[in-house]
Amino acid sequence: MSCSCSGNGSNESLFLPREARILHAHQPTATEKHFTLQLVGGERFEFQPGQIMEVGVMGYGEIPIGLASSPTRTDTFEIVVRTVGRVSTAINTKGNGDSLWVRGPLGHGFDLDALRGHDVLVVAGGIGICPTRSLIQYIADRRDEFERFVLFYGARDPLQLLFPEDRGVWRAAHDIEYHETVDRADVAWTGNVGVITTLFKTTHLAADTRVVICGPPVMFEFVIRELDSIGINRENIFVDLERRMKCGVGKCGHCQINDKYCCIDGPVFPFSEIQALEEAI
Amino acid sequence: MTEMYIREGDFAPFVDAMIAATRVIGPVGKRKKFVYEPLESSSDLRLDFDVTVLPPKKVFFPPAQELVRFDGDLVEGCIAPIDTVLFGVHFYDVKGIDMTDFLFRERNADYNYLAQREATTIVASNIQAISPRAFWDSVGPEVEPEGHDAFLTKLDGGYVLETRTPRGETLIAYGAFRDATPEEVQAAADVNASVMGRCPERLAHSSNAIAEKVRDSFGDEKLWRELANGCFSCGSCNTVCPTCYCFDVKDTWNLDQTSGQRTRYWDSCLTREFAAVTMAGGGTENFREHHSARFRHRFMRKTTYLNEKLGGPACTGCGRCAQACTVDIADPVKVITTIMEVTS
Numbered sequence: 001m002s003c004s005c006s007g008n009g010s011n012e013s014l015f016l017p018r019e020a021r022i023l024h025a026h027q028p029t030a031t032e033k034h035f036t037l038q039l040v041g042g043e044r045f046e047f048q049p050g051q052i053m054e055v056g057v058m059g060y061g062e063i064p065i066g067l068a069s070s071p072t073r074t075d076t077f078e079i080v081v082r083t084v085g086r087v088s089t090a091i092n093t094k095g096n097g098d099s100l101w102v103r104g105p106l107g108h109g110f111d112l113d114a115l116r117g118h119d120v121l122v123v124a125g126g127i128g129i130c131p132t133r134s135l136i137q138y139i140a141d142r143r144d145e146f147e148r149f150v151l152f153y154g155a156r157d158p159l160q161l162l163f164p165e166d167r168g169v170w171r172a173a174h175d176i177e178y179h180e181t182v183d184r185a186d187v188a189w190t191g192n193v194g195v196i197t198t199l200f201k202t203t204h205l206a207a208d209t210r211v212v213i214c215g216p217p218v219m220f221e222f223v224i225r226e227l228d229s230i231g232i233n234r235e236n237i238f239v240d241l242e243r244r245m246k247c248g249v250g251k252c253g254h255c256q257i258n259d260k261y262c263c264i265d266g267p268v269f270p271f272s273e274i275q276a277l278e279e280a281i
Numbered sequence: 282m283t284e285m286y287i288r289e290g291d292f293a294p295f296v297d298a299m300i301a302a303t304r305v306i307g308p309v310g311k312r313k314k315f316v317y318e319p320l321e322s323s324s325d326l327r328l329d330f331d332v333t334v335l336p337p338k339k340v341f342f343p344p345a346q347e348l349v350r351f352d353g354d355l356v357e358g359c360i361a362p363i364d365t366v367l368f369g370v371h372f373y374d375v376k377g378i379d380m381t382d383f384l385f386r387e388r389n390a391d392y393n394y395l396a397q398r399e400a401t402t403i404v405a406s407n408i409q410a411i412s413p414r415a416f417w418d419s420v421g422p423e424v425e426p427e428g429h430d431a432f433l434t435k436l437d438g439g440y441v442l443e444t445r446t447p448r449g450e451t452l453i454a455y456g457a458f459r460d461a462t463p464e465e466v467q468a469a470a471d472v473n474a475s476v477m478g479r480c481p482e483r484l485a486h487s488s489n490a491i492a493e494k495v496r497d498s499f500g501d502e503k504l505w506r507e508l509a510n511g512c513f514s515c516g517s518c519n520t521v522c523p524t525c526y527c528f529d530v531k532d533t534w535n536l537d538q539t540s541g542q543r544t545r546y547w548d549s550c551l552t553r554e555f556a557a558v559t560m561a562g563g564g565t566e567n568f569r570e571h572h573s574a575r576f577r578h579r580f581m582r583k584t585t586y587l588n589e590k591l592g593g594p595a596c597t598g599c600g601r602c603a604q605a606c607t608v609d610i611a612d613p614v615k616v617i618t619t620i621m622e623v624t625s
């Protein structure tokens with residue numbers, strides 16, 4: 001290709017994506033697609049649970065997506081993309097052997113040091129299970145570094161529940177306390193029905209539990225109310241926030257929450273750090 | 282570094298020699314206004330401008346800037362700086378450039394901006410005409426302009442050029458300069474001192490006092506609704522501002538439908554969609570839904586959010602936003618004065 005614009009190879013562009021090959025793609029629900037990816041060239045993709053990346057299809061654009069697998073696993077990495085609009089639709093037309101273009105990892109993941117040595121509760125609502133799955137797998141793989149591990153997962157209805165194999169594993173694991181719920185049941189559903197906060201009744205949590213929350217904005221307020229009543233310190237609550245992102249590197253201004261940037265100061269924040277920010281939740 | 286002098290009659294040949302050797306961008310007249318454009322001849326140069334419509338940020342951060350090109354599976358970056366002299370920049374716009382330099386460099390250095398910045402020699406010039414909405418002499422007076430390579434001051438019968446960097450020094454070779462006399466250097470200093478205190482608008486409070494009061498006003502919905510009353514979210518105040526640098530990124534295809542580019546475009550936090558997030562599931566959440574929340578965000582950025590990093594407000598007092606706003610509500614002096622009065 002004749003391109004007059006290349007040159008100056010020494011100074012790298014923040015915007016130049018890398019090619020990642022789709023090793024495996026499948027569609028667990030009507031709207032979500034689960035991809036297992038590997039960087040072309042075989043280089044290992046290093047990241048922390050909770051970090052994000054920009055994932056794109058050239059000609060369509062790129063969108064922020066949370067990493068859904070644990071860095072403790074293999075040299076591949078996984079994402080789950082919900083078909084929402086232009087770019088997510090373009091990504092979800094791709095299949096085995098195709099490429100996606102990625103930039104990252106970006107942002108701050110979960111503060112593992114703050115969680116280590118403590119009871120951990122993960123509260124994941126809807127698609128929020130994807131970025132938290134990275135942490136869940138991480139804790140499961142290094143189980144002895146953490147105390148009690150409780151996991152709450154809620155979805156709108158049974159058809160929206162992702163990761164059936166993982167859920168089987170979590171349910172069976174003796175050292176994970178897994179609770180799930182749906183807002184609306186179908187005839188086959190025998191589990192809990194109700195919003196995610198109804199799960200708090202099913203178990204007792206210690207006040208020094210470390211909590212991770214990821215889900216739709218409406219969920220935060222109600223979950224935090226429950227945590228307050230248990231007496232959990234807001235410094236020990238970590239929230240994973242969503243904002244529109246165009247650059248992912250703290251320049252474009254789109255993800256700004258007052259004077260914080262979701263893309264580089266987050267997307268995971270201690271709740272105490274953002275609770276006073278009017279534009280946060 | 283050195284102080285040089287060039288006679289009025291030798292000035293045009295100096296500029297023409299520079300234009301012959303490299304790309305020179307400077308202020309030129311366009312109808313009744315002024316814009317920065319590549320100069321074709323010294324006769325285009327209008328150093329008597331008051332303020333240009335757009336700030337010189339467009340030289341390093343153009344309204345549309347290609348970031349990446351692709352053709353099938355080939356994907357490559359678009360960093361291609363062109364050696365440039367940016368000639369005739371008022372000191373408040375030098376401050377604006379200093380701020381964007383810092384912001385594009387901090388945390389993740391953005392070479393799509395910095396490469397062109399580093400390939401550009403900046404010649405500042407004295408203010409000969411003061412824009413009707415300017416207030417640069419009362420905003421961040423403690424912030425010194427830095428990122429220029431030379432400073433040119435017009436005197437009767439000639440110009441004094443003070444070079445500030447080796448790069449600025451090289452420009453002397455293009456013209457019939459001689460060493461300036463101490464009297465000429467003093468005359469230039471007097472010319473520059475004499476414009477201070479002459480802006481038509483002014484802020485009556487220190488940057489710190491303003492930062493504190495404006496931040497405290499955040500929760501005063503009523504005040505911000507009043508201040509933003511009439512705003513139609515056009516984003517003109519963002520577009521003309523030397524310190525605004527938010528952008529959108531879009532992909533476009535070429536006619537062949539196999540190749541195309543990823544481009545960033547100037548964007549405005551005043552527009553409705555800027556902070557909207559499409560929630561998976563269909564609905565749309567906007568974290569700054571009302572235009573007053575967007576208007577407030579802009580002022581928070583200008584007067585408080587970035588102060589610590591920039592050593593002062595992210596406003597240079599150029600007055601462009603005040604001039605660009607059809608409903609005349611964007612003027613920082615008006616907004617700040619109201620906040621200082623209401624909350625005092």
Ligand SMILES: Cc1cc2nc3c(=O)[nH]c(=O)nc-3n(C[C@H](O)[C@H](O)[C@H](O)COP(=O)(O)OP(=O)(O)OC[C@H]3O[C@@H](n4cnc5c(N)ncnc54)[C@H](O)[C@@H]3O)c2cc1C
Binds near residue numbers: 085559
């Ligand atoms: C930190 C973070 C992690 C995310 N993790 C996941 C994930 O693991 N899986 C997943 O399916 N989705 C995730 N999302 C949401 C995903 O980025 C959006 O669904 C996506 O941007 C929609 O883009 P689109 O072009 O398909 O939709 P359109 O509605 O056509 O998008 C238009 C524009 O809005 C922006 N936009 C729209 N919705 C969102 C949104 N919810 N968040 C941010 N920007 C948005 C896009 O950048 C795009 O520029 C995450 C978002 C963030 C911020």
Ligand code: SF4
Binds near residue numbers: 518607611
């Ligand atoms: S303040 Fe004025 S210039 Fe800015 S968006 Fe509103 S109407 Fe437009």
Ligand code: SF4
Binds near residue numbers: 522
């Ligand atoms: S806010 Fe207005 S006066 Fe201040 S730098 Fe921007 S355009 Fe100039």
Ligand code: FES
Binds near residue numbers: 247250
């Ligand atoms: S996504 Fe651009 S600043 Fe955060």
